[in-house]
Amino acid sequence: MVSRKQERLLRYVEDGNVLKLKSYLRRHPGLSVTFRGRKGRSPLHVACSQRGDAIIRLLLKHGADPLLQDHRGNTPLHLAARQAVKRGTRVYEDLVVPLRKSCPAAMDVLNREGLTPGDLLGSMKMWQSQQCPGAEEENEIAKDQADREWYQKLSAECEAEFYTQCGRYEEDLSTGEAEPETYDTWADRLAREYAAKRCRGAGNSWSREQWAKGKEKEQQEQEHQRYLEQEHRRYQEQAQRLQVERAASHKQRYERSCAHIFGQGSPGTRIPLRYSDIPWPAPGGTVEEMVAVILHGVDRGDPSVYRRYLRGQQVMWHPDRFTQRCGDRLAQADRQRILDTVIALSQALNRLADGAR
Known part of the structure; x- marks a missing residue:
């Protein structure tokens, strides 16, 4: 799910405003620039499609992933290669070269059409010279x-x-012999x-x-x-560390939200809870993503600890227990949607508990 900060970042990329984008990233140093927007495209995809060479270098500097694929399986390098084929050497130097230097492996990624960026660049003379050094x-x-x-x-x-x-090849007919070679x-x-x-x-x-x-x-x-x-x-190691830190942050937010919402006073005396007010492990995510957040940091090598933790989560998200705790505080417009999600999450936790026995 794209946050408001990421939406603003994507708007700056779409507008091609390098100065605002640079200032915004400086004010938010921990903001991730690797996410999917419309049609599964990341800010790096948008910058390549708009030939924003300065924005491409800025995004790569802040950790943008050149291997991320959109809904058609295209990486940013696919889009840059198409621009280079259409517009020539200058676009190749501005778009393709920075992406190749940042991630050489992106040259061999297949899209859904079965083409790599190298296939798209194969018709360019300069690409051939790059492929054959010397x-x-x-x-x-x-x-x-x-x-x-x-x-x-x-x-x-x-x-x-x-x-x-000058007669160099004339013969002396009187003697029948060739003229002797002089010293000169x-x-x-x-x-x-x-x-x-x-x-x-x-x-x-x-x-x-x-x-x-x-x-x-x-x-x-x-x-x-x-x-x-x-x-x-x-x-890749840095991206993996960021992913672990992000998962830990989601887990902490989830636990704080559970303590805040489920620990409130007597039913009927609080503001109605809408769908977005429920402490979902991954707001806006799928049930699998929610389960991943719940299990983050849990030691699965110790079966007793793992089963005990699962039982606690089963009790928390059991539909009957959830209805007793929050039933009369749910907003009527979102009530059915909330209960359906609680049931799906409870069933996923039950399957995990059965597999851990």
Whole structure:
């Protein structure tokens, strides 16, 4: 169930108001930014659909979960990938890159259509270059090599044309023997061969240098990938701790509410109790969620303690006991709904008690 504070936070995200959102999160440091609103979308989903790159980075900084899926199974990265495919490189850098760095595992999450964000980005040239590190350097090497070969061919053709016109290939018909090579011709030929050899050597050393740079870049990317994975594990551990703290807070609120409502004075002298006034373990939640709050912190390893605690909760939520305690204080408009929920909760506790025997 979304709280009022979370509704306001979601409104700031929908309006794209970065300054108000930042100020609001500063005033409420413990407010969770990972929750589902309409159509199961989180604030991070909304920010990706509206191309709010500054809001995306702010939400990720405050612990937004990039793996949360909406009613269609899309993560925020699915929405960002679709925006990038439609609008190009700039949107890719603004939306997709921060999400990939925050949670690399999100690239392999399937939605209900059976597509991952990587599938959606597969048609983009820049994505292909990201998937194949060093491909750009290899293309440049191949291009330079082709240019050098073309210039060598052009030089050879010009040289052949020049010597043909100057008689380089004419024969001395009077003697029937080829003209002997002069010293200048011999020197020029050696200079050309030496220059060509140096050019080939420079080309090979240049290729080795580029290969070494490619390997270094690949190692850096691998280290960065390991760093991102460590950050993701730390994020999951932090999220798990927050979940435990949140469950403990719900349990404390539940116990205080029970003491307050069930410990009030004689029936008929209090304000009528509406549905929202009943100390439900998880207000607005399902029966399973209510049972989870009730059992939080209970030691199930000790059967006697566990059964004793269940018996106390069975007595508290038994329909007859509940009616005796609060029956004439219930608001008439909500009476039937309250009793139905009490019956469902009592039956769930009875099933747990039967399984613990």
